[in-house]
Amino acid sequence: MRRKKCMNPFSEKYDAQKEMLLVKEAQSGDQNSLEKLVIIHQRFIYNIALKFVRNADDAADLSQEAIIKMITSISQFKGKSSFRTWLYKIVLNHFLTSSGKRPELEVRSFEDYGTFLDNVYNEEIMTEEEHKQYEDAIILVRNNCMTSMLLCLDRQQRLIFILGAIFNCKSNVAARLLGITAENFRKQLSRAKSDLFQFMENKCGLMNPDNPCRCPKKTKGFINDGLIDPSHNQFKVEVVREIKEIASENNKKLDNLMEGKYLAFFKSQPFEDRNLLNDISKKIFFQKDLLQLFRLN
Numbered sequence: 001m002r003r004k005k006c007m008n009p010f011s012e013k014y015d016a017q018k019e020m021l022l023v024k025e026a027q028s029g030d031q032n033s034l035e036k037l038v039i040i041h042q043r044f045i046y047n048i049a050l051k052f053v054r055n056a057d058d059a060a061d062l063s064q065e066a067i068i069k070m071i072t073s074i075s076q077f078k079g080k081s082s083f084r085t086w087l088y089k090i091v092l093n094h095f096l097t098s099s100g101k102r103p104e105l106e107v108r109s110f111e112d113y114g115t116f117l118d119n120v121y122n123e124e125i126m127t128e129e130e131h132k133q134y135e136d137a138i139i140l141v142r143n144n145c146m147t148s149m150l151l152c153l154d155r156q157q158r159l160i161f162i163l164g165a166i167f168n169c170k171s172n173v174a175a176r177l178l179g180i181t182a183e184n185f186r187k188q189l190s191r192a193k194s195d196l197f198q199f200m201e202n203k204c205g206l207m208n209p210d211n212p213c214r215c216p217k218k219t220k221g222f223i224n225d226g227l228i229d230p231s232h233n234q235f236k237v238e239v240v241r242e243i244k245e246i247a248s249e250n251n252k253k254l255d256n257l258m259e260g261k262y263l264a265f266f267k268s269q270p271f272e273d274r275n276l277l278n279d280i281s282k283k284i285f286f287q288k289d290l291l292q293l294f295r296l297n
Contacts, residue, residue, distance in 0.1 A: 009044055009084045010169045016082055023083050027075055034074070035277060038067055041084075042276045045091055050272060051162045052095055052155075054103040054147040062098060064276050066091040088177045096155050107151035110199045117145075117203050117214060121221025134219055137230045141219045142206075143269050149196060157192040164189040166266050197262045206265065 008014070019040065025033035045066060049059035069090050077086050107113050131138070150158050159178065163169040164185065175185035200206075205213035222228040 008167070009041060009088070010167070010173060014084070016084070019083055020079070023074070023077060027077070034071065037074075037083075038071075038277055041087060042067065043271070043273060046274050046276060047271055048091075048159075048162055048167075049095065051147055051150060051166065052158060053101040054107075054144065054151060055101065056272075056274070058101040058103065060274060060276060060279070062095060062101070064279055065098065066094040067276065069094060085173075085176065089179075092159060092177050095159060103148070104151055107148050110149075110152040110195065113148060113152055114199065114203055121218045122212065122214070124217040124220035124224070126216040126220050130220070131216060134216075134223065134230050137223065137228050138215050138219045140228070141222065142215045142265075145215065145218070146265055146269065149199060152199070153192050153196065157188055157195075160185060160188045161192040161196065165193060165263055193262075200262055207262065 019037070022033045022037050022040075026037060042063065046059055046063045049062045049066075050056060053059050053062060070087050073090065077083060126134070150161065153161060156178070160174070163174040163177075164171060171185045171189070172182045175182040178185065180188075201208050203211060205211040205215075219228065223230060
């Protein structure tokens with residue numbers, strides 16, 4: 001097991017005092033401190049983005065854009081709130097207002113996605129031996145399917161579900177980040193859960209044994225059509241931890257047994273590692289005009 005690289009920025013163990021020191025140093029022009037701030041937050045931001053838009057490269061682009069906004073605005077941070085609150089307001093607002101990504105155009109509604117599940121690769125059969133051989137590919141397809149379900153929610157509901165249901169962010173904290181009331185956040189979260197879980201109950205064989213088991217069938221079809229290459233494993237990610245390992249425990253007792261059955265599949269997905277700093281450096285740290293403008297040299 002690899003050593004943990006970061007913590008949940010919404011957890012009670014988060015070291016806000018140490019972070020404020022880094023912020024002050026970054027505002028004074030210390031590039032190393034600025035890079036440390038990016039490193040602290042990049043993985044959490046990227047994993048929210050990955051659930052938000054499904055595609056890894058789109059999620060990386062979205063995360064980089066949001067982090068660059070933080071970098072170019074950090075001199076404006078006055079300490080009236082915690083830095084993480086200030087930062088995640090910028091991040092989530094960027095996610096909500098950015099142009100639509102390709103996966104969002106592909107999955108428009110529960111009805112459309114249900115039609116896809118009902119009609120694509122349903123005649124494929126996997127043998128028991130193939131189940132073992134393609135286990136990683138089946139998990140990949142299942143995770144992709146779960147994230148595709150999230151795309152059926154509108155953008156705000158999707159973010160609310162990701163924050164409140166998957167990462168267990170407290171409603172008052174998440175509501176503040178999104179600029180809504182805690183009551184509104186809880187209502188929208190409840191509605192998102194209801195819509196999502198009803199769809200899963202009607203379509204997902206993992207939830208309801210009366211539904212056909214589709215993950216292996218879809219995987220076999222994707223392999224046969226060359227959309228997944230299990231021998232190359234180009235889509236496989238290193239699973240350092242599952243989401244449930246880094247999600248806050250604050251709301252755990254509020255999840256009843258019925259909700260837990262559905263949420264377990266979202267929280268068992270990998271919390272993925274992707275270093276965004278190098279690409280951000282190419283866009284910001286080596287542009288002399290920007291370095292001088294924001295006193296980051």
